[in-house]
Amino acid sequence: MSGLTHLDEEGSARMVDVGTKPTTTRQAVAQGRITMAREAAAAIRAGSVQKGDVLAVARVAGIMAAKKTSDLIPLCHPLPLSKVEIDLALDEEGVTATATVATAGQTGVEMEALTAVSVTLLTVYDMAKALDKRMDVSDIRLLSKTGGKLGDWRA
Numbered sequence: 001m002s003g004l005t006h007l008d009e010e011g012s013a014r015m016v017d018v019g020t021k022p023t024t025t026r027q028a029v030a031q032g033r034i035t036m037a038r039e040a041a042a043a044i045r046a047g048s049v050q051k052g053d054v055l056a057v058a059r060v061a062g063i064m065a066a067k068k069t070s071d072l073i074p075l076c077h078p079l080p081l082s083k084v085e086i087d088l089a090l091d092e093e094g095v096t097a098t099a100t101v102a103t104a105g106q107t108g109v110e111m112e113a114l115t116a117v118s119v120t121l122l123t124v125y126d127m128a129k130a131l132d133k134r135m136d137v138s139d140i141r142l143l144s145k146t147g148g149k150l151g152d153w154r155a
């Protein structure tokens with residue numbers, strides 16, 4: 001099946017062999033957003049959410065998720081990550097999460113960055129759901145990637 005690297009000649013799923021690829025420095029940046037009622041955002045800012053420090057817990061969850069991506073996404077390779085950074089920007093209507101993930105390896109870290117953002121935002125939801133069950137997780141996307149055979153890419 002032409003162009004689909006995770007499928008073999010018969011259409012069966014497979015993990016791509018990256019063993020012969022050179023090791024290069026790779027980085028990916030992903031971003032997403034959770035919107036919520038102003039009261040919920042204010043409670044997060046004030047630190048008055050009953051479950052605790054929402055942003056601190058969400059940041060740690062995102063870091064942990066990046067490290068466990070290959071356990072969650074079936075055909076992802078386990079990677080030795082050299083950097084996982086989660087930036088959280090809280091405003092009056094929600095939180096924007098940006099994850100930056102890096103490695104020196106034979107395959108990219110786009111999935112790790114996207115997983116980190118997703119779990120970060122889901123953790124915000126979990127921590128604040130008693131305040132607003134209508135929160136909306138959206139706009140999760142890759143912003144950029146560097147390194148590898150295909151080179152750099154920016155959204």
